[in-house]
Amino acid sequence: SINSPQLLLLSGIGPAADLRALDIPVVADLPGVGRHLQDHLEVYIQFRSLQPVSMQPSATQRWRRPFIGAQWLFLRSGPGATNHFEGGGFVRSNDDVAYPNLMFHFLPLAIRYDGSSGAPGHGYQVHVGPMYSDARGTLTLKNTDPRQHPALRFNYLSTAQDAREWVEAVRVARSLLDRPAMAPYNGGETSPGPTVATDEEILDWVRRDAETALHPSCTARMGTDGDSVTDPLTMRVHGLGGLRVVDASSMPYVTNGNIYAPVMMLAEKASDLIAGNTPLAPEPIPFYRHPLREAAVRA
Numbered sequence: 001s002i003n004s005p006q007l008l009l010l011s012g013i014g015p016a017a018d019l020r021a022l023d024i025p026v027v028a029d030l031p032g033v034g035r036h037l038q039d040h041l042e043v044y045i046q047f048r049s050l051q052p053v054s055m056q057p058s059a060t061q062r063w064r065r066p067f068i069g070a071q072w073l074f075l076r077s078g079p080g081a082t083n084h085f086e087g088g089g090f091v092r093s094n095d096d097v098a099y100p101n102l103m104f105h106f107l108p109l110a111i112r113y114d115g116s117s118g119a120p121g122h123g124y125q126v127h128v129g130p131m132y133s134d135a136r137g138t139l140t141l142k143n144t145d146p147r148q149h150p151a152l153r154f155n156y157l158s159t160a161q162d163a164r165e166w167v168e169a170v171r172v173a174r175s176l177l178d179r180p181a182m183a184p185y186n187g188g189e190t191s192p193g194p195t196v197a198t199d200e201e202i203l204d205w206v207r208r209d210a211e212t213a214l215h216p217s218c219t220a221r222m223g224t225d226g227d228s229v230t231d232p233l234t235m236r237v238h239g240l241g242g243l244r245v246v247d248a249s250s251m252p253y254v255t256n257g258n259i260y261a262p263v264m265m266l267a268e269k270a271s272d273l274i275a276g277n278t279p280l281a282p283e284p285i286p287f288y289r290h291p292l293r294e295a296a297v298r299a
Contacts, residue, residue, distance in 0.1 A: 001216035001249040002139065005034045006150045008220060008229075008245070009141050013237065022144055028239045032227040033220055034150075037137035038254040040103075040213040041156050042129035043206055045173045046110040048187030049122035055079060055109040056122045084109060090257070093130070093168035098290050101132045102169050103257055104176075110190065113211060123190065128173040129213060130165040131256040139219050152216075157207060166206050167199045215259045220249040228252075235270045246270040 008014055012027035014034060019026050049056070057064075072080030084107050090100035110123030137154040157163055170192075178186070188194075192205045220229040220237075230237055232252075235244040248263050255262045272279060 001037070001219045001247065002150065002152070004245055004247055004249040005139050005219040006141065006146070008033050008237070009150075010144065010146055013240070013243075018140065022141060024144060028237070030229050030238060032229045034139040035136070035227065036218045036221050037139055037152065037154060037216060038133065038135070038218045039137070039154055039156075040129050040131060040215040040254065041133070041154075041206075041210045042103075042127045042213045043170065043210045044110075044112065044125050044127055044191060045170065045177060045189070046123060046125040046191040047177055047182075047185075047189050048110070049124055049185050050187045051185050052122050053108070053185070054122040054124050055084060055107075056111070090131075091172060092290075093165050093172060099132075099256065101130055101165065101256070102128060102172060103131050104128050104173065123187075124185070125191075126173050126177060128169045129210075130162065130169055131254075133162045133165070133254075134159050135162045154212075156210070157203065163203055167202050170202050170206070213258075215248070215254060217248045217251045217254040217259060220245045221252045222250050223252055235273065244270065244274070 005014070008030075009019065010024065012019055012025050013030055014028075015031045016026045016029040018034075068078055068080045071078035085105045086108060087106040089104045091102050091104070092100050093102050105127040107125050107127070110125045133156075135155045135158050137152065140151045140153075142148055142151050157166065174189070177189075192202075192209065196202055196205045222228060222230040222232040222235070224232070228238065230245050230250045235246050235250065237243045237245060246267055248259050250266070251259070251262070269279075
């Protein structure tokens with residue numbers, strides 16, 4: 001979703017005005033290239049553990065790390081044999097949402113992606129973030145040097161819906177970790193902490209502390225409208241019969257959850273399409289539908 005639109009733009013495929021501003025010859029005027037950038041943002045809600053049952057010591061004490069690495073390298077076991085995302089789930093942020101719009105990851109330790117820890121001793125945390133953000137960003141070229149990273153503007157928290165769902169996400173995560181089942185372990189919230197309570201305080205903390213889930217998508221999205229880039233039936237770039245884009249950039253919108261399996265599915269489907277393989281017959285599989293969704297379908 002970053003290098004694909006960058007390569008398209010450098011090749012003269014994209015918004016004509018932007019290309020001419022960089023003296024790039026226009027091959028195809030496609031305004032949607034580099035637009036509609038979407039992502040998932042997430043925060044860590046961290047708690048201190050009253051029981052010595054977490055992975056905290058082995059994960060945060062630097063002198064242990066060479067041994068953890070060696071144990072994984074030679075024995076394929078130990079703390080290095082897992083990413084510690086031992087549980088997860090999807091829930092609705094409020095009763096008016098038809099589909100679960102929040103994703104959780106539960107970890108038996110309180111630690112950041114960079115390895116730093118917010119709590120001494122044992123701890124645990126939940127990662128949470130909205131999946132249906134209506135914020136849209138852009139990817140643009142800084143110059144014509146392909147070795148230079150493009151400019152990314154995600155526009156996180158730029159809409160009323162995004163802000164509302166973030167407040168709901170933090171409150172739902174806190175309510176889960178404050179359940180009676182967690183009482184034997186609950187040593188108190190360490191991040192963001194009890195001083196972050198109002199909607200404004202929560203949003204201020206999210207702006208300062210949130211991290212990307214590394215799900216950039218939709219910068220060369222498929223569709224049939226004038227702002228789309230790829231044809232959903234062929235995966236070809238509009239107006240260019242010999243060029244296809246098949247990756248997260250061609251998604252019409254970011255998926256509700258991690259993007260890796262959907263990208264592999266998209267690639268498998270496109271490879272069959274390119275090879276001319278006959279698709280399997282569809283099988284109707286029953287699945288749960290929330291009553292709100294059923295009512296919307298009937299209407």
